[in-house]
Amino acid sequence: MACATARSPADQDRFICIYPAYLNNKKTIAEGRRIPISKAVENPTATEIQDVCSAVGLNAFLEKNKMYSREWNRDVQYRGRVRVQLKQEDGSLCLVQFPSRKSVMLYVAEMIPKLKTRTQKTGGADPSLQQGEGSKKGKGKKKK
Secondary structure, three states: HHHHHHHHOOOOHHHEEEEEHEOOOOOOOOOOOOOOOOOOOOOOOOHHHHHHHHOOOOOEEEOOOOOOOOOOOOOHHHHEEEEEEOOOOOOOOOOOOOOOHHHHHHHHHHHHOOHHHHHHHHHHHHHHHHHHHHHHHHHHHHOO
């Protein structure tokens, strides 16, 4: 018990961890999702989670080489975790709107689809489909 009182909530190792798997709607609860599937996001990245946390004013930092233990895929896309400070040194909340780790996760999942990188990706998908159709025409010409 003496060790717990000696460590301040402001220490970086006392920050909460958020892995992308916690917010991923492609995951089951057994695979690590921690929020309802209706509120989850498709394939969030640790960078996106950090961007949202920093934008709202939370003290967050990214640990790129960390992996979620239940994540079987070792790709770079699935790597990383974000450490977020919920409480200040005196034990009071950093931001009143985030009393718990679940409140942070729900907010992040709500805001990730609104990021510029996400909105640009969906806009960029339409021209890529048109390019795919163009390449089909090219294949047809080669057969003749």
